[in-house]
Amino acid sequence: MTHKEKQDEFVAMIKQHERLILRICSLYTNSCRAELCDLYQDAVCAMWESYDSFRRESKPSTWVYSVTRYTMLNHMRKHRLETMSLQECDKEDVADDSYDPMLEDLHDAVALLQPEERDLFIMWMEGFKNDEIAQVTGLGYGAVATRLTRIKLKLRKILKESKEVRYE
Amino acid sequence: MSKKVYNTKGNRYIKELYKHFSDEMDKVVLPSADELVKMLDQYDGKERKGAPVIVPVVPLKPRRKVWHYAAAVLLLVGLGTAGWFYFGGQEGPLTASTTSDNGDSHSNVLPQREQQETLVADSNAVTLPDALDGTSNDNTFLAQNDDASNNERLYSRDHQHIESFDYDTQIKTDASINGNLADAAMTDTDTAMGMQDGKEATATVTPSNPVVSAGSDHRAVQPETDDNQALVPEDVENKTLNETRHYSDFTDPRQYFYQSSSYNDWMITFGAGVTAMAVVPEFWSGAHTINEKKLAHSSIAPSFKPVVSASITGCMDYGERFSIWPFLYAEINSQGWRAKFDSIPDNPAGCTYTIELKSVRIGAETGVDMEWLVRPRLGLTGGLGVGNYLGLMQRTRGERHLNATGQLMPGAENDWMKYNWDGIPSAVFCATGRLGLRYYFKNDSFLQLGLNYRVCSGDLTGNDKMYLPYSVFCLGYKERTLGMMLVYGISF
Numbered sequence: 001m002t003h004k005e006k007q008d009e010f011v012a013m014i015k016q017h018e019r020l021i022l023r024i025c026s027l028y029t030n031s032c033r034a035e036l037c038d039l040y041q042d043a044v045c046a047m048w049e050s051y052d053s054f055r056r057e058s059k060p061s062t063w064v065y066s067v068t069r070y071t072m073l074n075h076m077r078k079h080r081l082e083t084m085s086l087q088e089c090d091k092e093d094v095a096d097d098s099y100d101p102m103l104e105d106l107h108d109a110v111a112l113l114q115p116e117e118r119d120l121f122i123m124w125m126e127g128f129k130n131d132e133i134a135q136v137t138g139l140g141y142g143a144v145a146t147r148l149t150r151i152k153l154k155l156r157k158i159l160k161e162s163k164e165v166r167y168e
Numbered sequence: 169m170s171k172k173v174y175n176t177k178g179n180r181y182i183k184e185l186y187k188h189f190s191d192e193m194d195k196v197v198l199p200s201a202d203e204l205v206k207m208l209d210q211y212d213g214k215e216r217k218g219a220p221v222i223v224p225v226v227p228l229k230p231r232r233k234v235w236h237y238a239a240a241v242l243l244l245v246g247l248g249t250a251g252w253f254y255f256g257g258q259e260g261p262l263t264a265s266t267t268s269d270n271g272d273s274h275s276n277v278l279p280q281r282e283q284q285e286t287l288v289a290d291s292n293a294v295t296l297p298d299a300l301d302g303t304s305n306d307n308t309f310l311a312q313n314d315d316a317s318n319n320e321r322l323y324s325r326d327h328q329h330i331e332s333f334d335y336d337t338q339i340k341t342d343a344s345i346n347g348n349l350a351d352a353a354m355t356d357t358d359t360a361m362g363m364q365d366g367k368e369a370t371a372t373v374t375p376s377n378p379v380v381s382a383g384s385d386h387r388a389v390q391p392e393t394d395d396n397q398a399l400v401p402e403d404v405e406n407k408t409l410n411e412t413r414h415y416s417d418f419t420d421p422r423q424y425f426y427q428s429s430s431y432n433d434w435m436i437t438f439g440a441g442v443t444a445m446a447v448v449p450e451f452w453s454g455a456h457t458i459n460e461k462k463l464a465h466s467s468i469a470p471s472f473k474p475v476v477s478a479s480i481t482g483c484m485d486y487g488e489r490f491s492i493w494p495f496l497y498a499e500i501n502s503q504g505w506r507a508k509f510d511s512i513p514d515n516p517a518g519c520t521y522t523i524e525l526k527s528v529r530i531g532a533e534t535g536v537d538m539e540w541l542v543r544p545r546l547g548l549t550g551g552l553g554v555g556n557y558l559g560l561m562q563r564t565r566g567e568r569h570l571n572a573t574g575q576l577m578p579g580a581e582n583d584w585m586k587y588n589w590d591g592i593p594s595a596v597f598c599a600t601g602r603l604g605l606r607y608y609f610k611n612d613s614f615l616q617l618g619l620n621y622r623v624c625s626g627d628l629t630g631n632d633k634m635y636l637p638y639s640v641f642c643l644g645y646k647e648r649t650l651g652m653m654l655v656y657g658i659s660f
Contacts, residue, residue: 011204022193033196040198045211103192106185125186155182 010051014044017064020126024065027122028072030107039075043068062132065123069136073115109158117151124148 001009014021018040025031025039047067054063110118116137123133130144137144199207499506509523 007205007208010208011201014204015201018198019190019193022196022198023190026189026193036196037198041207044204044207048208048211100188100192102185102188106189125183152179152182156179159181159185 006051010048013060013064014047017061020061020064021068023126024068024122025072027107027110027118028069029076030111039072042075043071046071058135059132061126062128062136065126065128066136069119105159105162108162109155112158113151113154117147117154120144120147121151121155124151 021043022036022040025036025043029035029039031039047064050067054060110121113121119137120133123136128136130141130148133139133144133148134141139147497506497508507525
């Protein structure tokens with residue numbers, strides 16, 4: 001396979017999963033849209049660099065998720081002190097009338113999850129099956145199901161409390 | 169601001185939030201394919217500083233359920249072993265195939281030792297029942313003494329041999345009789361020669377002087393004359409209905425032929441109590457990676473939890489051959505609930521099967537339930553539980569009375585399946601625990617080497633004390649799903 005062919009194949013795969021990458025970037029970093037594009041590019045570059053090691057024994061979406069997740073965790077470690085919340089980002093870049101309480105609910109709730117819980121939650125919402133989640137996280141199939149149940153209960157509690165606060 | 173108020177119950181709201189989030193993300197403009205190509209070309213041509221991006225090692229092969237199959241195989245092997253142990257590995261029931269005078273063949277299954285006792289006052293006396301009267305069609309009869317030799321002998325007229333079974337040594341000897349013992353009953357005098365207890369034996373029988381001599385051992389013979397039941401005093405027969413009979417229990421000096429029995433014992437108990445459980449220090453080694461961090465976990469976590477429990481247990485006891493305690497147990501405690509089934513053999517060498525289902529709250533519980541943090545791992549655990557158990561024990565027992573040939577005694581058949589209910593209020597105190605080592609594999613399978621023990625006091629009557637170390641080696645598997653954990657294992 002020539003370099004050009006490999007690049008075309010890679011780009012096609014990225015285009016197929018670009019929204020997935022973007023959502024992972026957003027949920028992990030809680031970044032504003034301007035920063036999201038940078039994170040997206042970082043993730044794509046990381047994938048390109050490791051594309052040769054992708055043996056295609058797992059689904060492309062699983063591989064894409066794994067690399068993006070790792071890139072975001074790496075980013076958070078490096079820029080822990082520089083991270084802005086979505087709210088702050090909105091204040092700077094976005095007009096107040098576009099403030100979206102639902103997005104804020106989601107990001108706040110996800111931020112309250114433990115890192116491993118966040119992994120499971122995002123993969124579940126992205127439609128990964130339990131065995132695929134187990135494959136990425138290294139957990140057992142049963143453990144994935146158990147924790148997902150617990151995460152959903154936790155999220156429901158968080159969201160309910162946030163609603164009650166908002167409409168008081 | 170959105171005025172829509174969602175029902176926050178259920179997962180629908182979460183999904184709607186995520187859908188809304190996805191819709192918002194779809195509005196973000198991302199680089200086109202051409203722009204991506206340019207970006208990659210630029211990235212390839214750029215000299216990057218620092219360490220290259222580390223790409224996580226993603227397990228690419230699907231997880232194999234090897235341990236599921238292994239656990240199933242082990243379970244089957246264990247069941248087979250147990251089956252062999254209980255049904256095949258011990259001496260089978262004494263049977264004698266005989267042919268009656270009219271040519272019909274039939275087989276008598278003689279009851280086990282606890283179901284056959286011949287009680288005689290004189291240790292040298294032996295009772296030979298109906299075969300000597302010459303009228304019975306049964307060619308097999310039993311003679312047994314309860315002297316110190318603790319032997320049971322089966323004289324067979326058909327096969328012309330003496331089978332002797334020593335319960336102390338568990339050795340069965342089979343000696344051919346040189347002669348015909350049956351003829352001895354029908355003629356005036358006869359002598360049977362053979363090997364008995366490893367030495368030459370001579371049996372001499374005369375109607376006027378019914379003595380069987382075995383070597384120098386002279387034994388009185390008390391021929392039975394009245395269809396199998398003449399030698400059972402009424403008071404003895406009635407008395408035995410409510411007794412647990414052991415060989416050494418019979419000290420009645422009277423000479424009689426005790427013709428009984430087989431019995432079933434079932435005990436059903438219900439109770440409630442408070443159990444305090446302490447978890448002693450646990451030490452774990454191994455590594456589990458969470459977010460690229462290796463975690464090691466050790467715990468010193470004594471925990472005390474109030475417990476309300478109920479259990480049903482029964483003892484299936486068939487002589488000395490088969491005795492097992494199935495144990496159903498349910499518990500509600502401060503941290504959740506637990507239900508388990510134990511099948512505990514009434515001897516330390518047997519297998520214990522355990523299936524346990526319990527709620528799991530990772531993080532809320534300590535000790536064993538934190539095992540998920542460490543994998544693979546080697547754990548040293550120990551525990552001691554002390555609790556009391558108050559309950560009412562009901563026993564049902566059926567008996568049947570058999571004659572020496574294994575046939576139901578006339579007039580006694582109704583005792584079989586006629587249960588006696590003995591309401592015994594009991595207070596049993598038990599200490600249970602486990603001391604051992606467990607090695608856990610990645611998928612919650614484990615090997616355990618250690619000692620499970622259960623020590624219980626007797627009930628109010630002082631009976632049924634139980635000191636039971638019931639497993640040393642255990643293979644098990646844990647499955648966590650839907651907030652519950654299933655543990656099943658085989659202990660040896």
